[in-house]
Amino acid sequence: MTTFPIEKIRADFPILQEKIRNKPLVYLDNAASCQKPQQVIDSIVHCYSHEYANVHRGVHTLSVKATDRYEGAREKVKDFINAQSTKEIVFVRGATEAINLIAQTFGKSNIKAGDEILITAMEHHSNIVPWQMLCAETGAILKVAPINLQGELIYAEFEKLITDKTRLVSVVHMSNALGTVNPVEKIIAAAKAKNIPVLLDGAQAIPHMAVDVQALDCDFYVFSGHKLYAPSGIGVMYGKQALLEAMPPYQGGGDMIRKVTFEETEYNALPYKFEAGTPSIADVIGLGAAIDYLNDIGMDNIAAYEAELLNYATVKAKQIKGLRLIGEAQEKGAILSFVLDKIHPHDIGTMLDSLGIAIRAGHHCAMPVMDFFEVPATARASFAMYNTKEEVDVLINGIESLIEIFG
Amino acid sequence: MFDDLRDLYQEVIFDHNRNPRNFHVMQDADRKVEGFNPLCGDRLTLFLKMDGDKITDASFQGSGCAISTASVSLMTEIIKGKTEAEAEDLFSKFHEMTTGKSKEINLEAIGKLAVLAGVREYPARVKCATLAWHTLDAAIKNEQDSISTE
Numbered sequence: 001m002t003t004f005p006i007e008k009i010r011a012d013f014p015i016l017q018e019k020i021r022n023k024p025l026v027y028l029d030n031a032a033s034c035q036k037p038q039q040v041i042d043s044i045v046h047c048y049s050h051e052y053a054n055v056h057r058g059v060h061t062l063s064v065k066a067t068d069r070y071e072g073a074r075e076k077v078k079d080f081i082n083a084q085s086t087k088e089i090v091f092v093r094g095a096t097e098a099i100n101l102i103a104q105t106f107g108k109s110n111i112k113a114g115d116e117i118l119i120t121a122m123e124h125h126s127n128i129v130p131w132q133m134l135c136a137e138t139g140a141i142l143k144v145a146p147i148n149l150q151g152e153l154i155y156a157e158f159e160k161l162i163t164d165k166t167r168l169v170s171v172v173h174m175s176n177a178l179g180t181v182n183p184v185e186k187i188i189a190a191a192k193a194k195n196i197p198v199l200l201d202g203a204q205a206i207p208h209m210a211v212d213v214q215a216l217d218c219d220f221y222v223f224s225g226h227k228l229y230a231p232s233g234i235g236v237m238y239g240k241q242a243l244l245e246a247m248p249p250y251q252g253g254g255d256m257i258r259k260v261t262f263e264e265t266e267y268n269a270l271p272y273k274f275e276a277g278t279p280s281i282a283d284v285i286g287l288g289a290a291i292d293y294l295n296d297i298g299m300d301n302i303a304a305y306e307a308e309l310l311n312y313a314t315v316k317a318k319q320i321k322g323l324r325l326i327g328e329a330q331e332k333g334a335i336l337s338f339v340l341d342k343i344h345p346h347d348i349g350t351m352l353d354s355l356g357i358a359i360r361a362g363h364h365c366a367m368p369v370m371d372f373f374e375v376p377a378t379a380r381a382s383f384a385m386y387n388t389k390e391e392v393d394v395l396i397n398g399i400e401s402l403i404e405i406f407g
Numbered sequence: 408m409f410d411d412l413r414d415l416y417q418e419v420i421f422d423h424n425r426n427p428r429n430f431h432v433m434q435d436a437d438r439k440v441e442g443f444n445p446l447c448g449d450r451l452t453l454f455l456k457m458d459g460d461k462i463t464d465a466s467f468q469g470s471g472c473a474i475s476t477a478s479v480s481l482m483t484e485i486i487k488g489k490t491e492a493e494a495e496d497l498f499s500k501f502h503e504m505t506t507g508k509s510k511e512i513n514l515e516a517i518g519k520l521a522v523l524a525g526v527r528e529y530p531a532r533v534k535c536a537t538l539a540w541h542t543l544d545a546a547i548k549n550e551q552d553s554i555s556t557e
């Protein structure tokens with residue numbers, strides 16, 4: 001591996017030059033949302049300054065240009081996750097909307113009373129609540145595979161929960177609260193053996209590793225742009241073409257139709273069937289720019305760099321007396337969730353903020369995970385490709401000092 | 408190192424966080440109300456002993472951040488011997504102080520509670536300081552929600 005171009009990368013992210021409370025910003029809240037490189041910002045400015053019009057509608061030059069850019073971004077997403085076709089790439093608002101879309105379309109047409117949906121105990125609320133809503137409507141049953149004290153899925157238990165009644169397996173690829181990367185290959189193989197479709201919530205995994213949906217052979221893969229260095233308000237639902245063809249539309253409106261009369265409506269082809277209304281055009285283009293940016297660096301290089309960073313941070317954190325890591329899975333992404341003896345995560349968050357360090361303190365939209373570890377909340381430092389070992393040192397020093405003054 | 412935070416985390420707050428006052432279950436409480444802040448998961452149970460409309464004793468249980476622990480600890484000290492009306496009056500003064508509605512801090516009226524004035528500068532932490540008082544308010548207003556041990 002050639003050396004990771006960390007300095008160049010940092011220079012590309014203007015916000016990293018900001019001072020917070022008069023200290024250089026150390027941004028370690030990337031799992032919540034990450035920052036944007038100049039290239040992404042420029043792509044949006046360029047769109048609105050030179051190439052903006054509505055897409056798929058006009059014969060005029062600008063609309064054709066905007067449509068080209070918009071569809072070009074879809075092509076980039078397709079290549080980025082190695083989908084077979086752009087028909088399988090549906091733009092949505094984010095991972096949350098993608099899961100709701102699947103629950104309301106695929107779910108409603110395939111899942112009936114007594115059927116089972118299988119998730120894990122480490123899901124984000126967005127991969128729990130839509131299924132609870134579906135279960136309440138249909139009488140289906142939500143099954144939850146347990147985790148162990150390292151924060152790993154107990155695979156043997158998971159396997160036992162796949163039954164003849166299971167209609168969908170929906171699991172998080174990488175947990176936002178724990179950092180755990182699930183054994184998705186095994187999970188998918190086990191589900192496929194019984195012809196059960198698998199949805200992967202890739203919201204956290206996507207910025208940290210190369211994802212190949214064909215190699216994985218998952219049926220759905222969802223993620224948000226804002227955690228992938230792209231704008232907020234845009235995300236992707238990947239679905240296998242055959243499944244998407246069979247699914248009813250989600251919302252009705254413009255763009256998702258081929259022909260409308262008052263008697264009947266013929267729906268548009270994929271992926272437009274699921275994209276009712278004017279989309280977030282500039283943000284989609286921004287997502288394309290983010291993917292270009294990441295491809296230039298290489299996802300495998302990013303994964304290797306972040307693994308080293310996480311390892312460095314983990315070793316240092318473990319040396320702090322009174323610090324307990326929450327989530328110590330063998331397979332883990334660049335997230336460090338922790339609690340301190342007798343110091344509440346919110347105090348940690350405020351204290352670190354005064355040093356310019358942004359971390360998250362709270363339940364991370366995974367209250368069942370907090371209950372499992374019997375903590376009200378955790379402090380979470382989550383890393384991105386632009387973070388450095390020096391920043392880890394600032395964090396570790398900050399934690400040590402705040403422990404001291406809490407006494 | 409944490410110079411900027413001196414207004415927020417005053418020594419009194421650390422002290423009450425380390426050694427919370429009136430931190431126990433009250434078996435013969437006349438009122439028992441739970442307070443919950445879903446945003447941060449802070450939970451507390453407030454116990455009151457009443458004599459007519461006078462609060463004769465107060466205690467609490469629960470876990471929270473330093474600000475919320477210190478706030479409830481200080482509150483249980485200060486409301487002892489106060490009538491319900493006096494306690495409510497204190498709540499509104501405290502509320503004005505912590506939300507920054509009144510810039511002037513009336514030290515005479517608010518006493519020790521003034522150490523919590525620093526949260527004004529930290530909007531994300533105001534709720535930590537006011538949870539105790541909202542719980543007290545519920546205990547005073549919503550008698551049907553409170554559990555009588557008699």
Ligand SMILES: Cc1ncc(COP(=O)(O)O)c(C=O)c1O
Nearest residue numbers: 094095096124126176203204224
């Ligand atoms: C694992 C996981 N799934 C889903 C989501 C929801 O993403 P969004 O809020 O962008 O829709 C998140 C966001 O925190 C997440 O971490």
